[in-house]
Amino acid sequence: MFQSPLFAQLNRPSASAGTSASYPIRAPLEAAKSGPQGIDLYSRFALAGAIGCAITHGALTPVDVVKTRIQLEPEVYNKGMITAFRQVVAKEGSGALLTGFGPTAMGYFIQGAFKFGGYELFKKQIIDIVGYETARENRTAVYLGASAIAEFFADIALCPLEATRIRLVSQPGFATGLVGGFTKIAKQEGLGGFYAGFGPILFKQVPYTMAKFAVFEVAFEQLVKATGKPKEALSSGTITTLNLTGGVIAGLAAAFISQPADTLLSKINKTQAKPGETTTGRLISMARQLGVKGLFGGLGARFVMIGTLTAGQFAIYGDIKKALGATQGVDIAK
Incomplete structure (x- = not known):
């Protein structure tokens, strides 16, 4: 147990020992009796999330490159995802499909740690505040609140690397990789260059993550019920399959909800702001120019990307948690 008052909430049991008598799911106190606890437990959640996000986002870099090109140059890449792949390869070579791999893998490793570790932590904090039974009866609200708070902090860490990735993808020749691109933005634009897209990234990622976790939790609960x-x-194989299935469902919902903000994020990070131009003003102008159709440009590619990576993330996250012995998270599903 951790003696510092900073960890008091992490060490505190979340429910009475009698909970397991009524429900088959292990109660928080029961789960806390064995295995890692406190900061040790949540650091394992964070590591599992970091690995899952880095692997899935890194592997889908080619899809992300094509999706970004469709958003930024719809007049060129307007014949579907497969044709866009061929256009990019024909014009720039197959290596162009891995543009931005470095900042993508690194950025989402960091973001995944904050997102998944933070989600588990803030979920427990909310449950401690409102009580286990109240949380269980209002579990969707708990999922939404915990994921929103976790994503806010995750985006602070992600934003500079996402800005670097988009600049590398949207401006071929801007730099040779993560270090070069990051350094160039820092020298030319300072901190503002990295966080010009912070508003859009929050607008994109917070609803995306809220939908991702809430829909997954509900879908997974219903899938478990369907097994009888x-x-x-x-x-373990069945759990992994359910994680994959729930992840696909969650990914499609999250992709649709966050698509307009994803398009604006790509646009605003493509070029440097003009003197006197505000981020809000740029966003409003871009949204007007794009219209509804333009804001949803690249949705097909993003469905493929987000559906696949979300399924992979939850499957990898679940398996790594088990391998690390981090199975003591608070479960409020019925």
């Missing part, structure tokens, strides 16, 4: 067995009775 309690979660504890399901095999």
